[in-house]
Amino acid sequence: xxxxxxxxxxxxxxxxxxxxxxxxxxxxxxxxxxxxxxxxxxxxxxxxxxxxxxxxxxxxxxxxxxxxxxxxxxxxxxx
Numbered sequence: 001x002x003x004x005x006x007x008x009x010x011x012x013x014x015x016x017x018x019x020x021x022x023x024x025x026x027x028x029x030x031x032x033x034x035x036x037x038x039x040x041x042x043x044x045x046x047x048x049x050x051x052x053x054x055x056x057x058x059x060x061x062x063x064x065x066x067x068x069x070x071x072x073x074x075x076x077x078x079x
Contacts, residue, residue, distance in 0.1 A: 001014075005061060005065075009065075010025060020039055025072050032068070
């Protein structure tokens with residue numbers, strides 16, 4: 001498990017070997033697992049965002065991640 005991004009609002013984790021990314025909205029307590037074409041597109045957009053400026057602002061990354069909120073259907077629970 002590799003943390004790709006963490007802010008006050010979102011948490012993004014990749015799982016090597018599973019070809020997937022987990023995206024969690026910390027404010028709503030919902031998450032989702034992105035795989036397949038959605039995961040590939042997500043990675044490409046994240047790489048593009050990171051290459052536009054030396055270090056993108058938290059606000060710009062969170063704004064991008066908000067576009068995926070409709071896919072976050074699973075409630076997050078802690079053990």
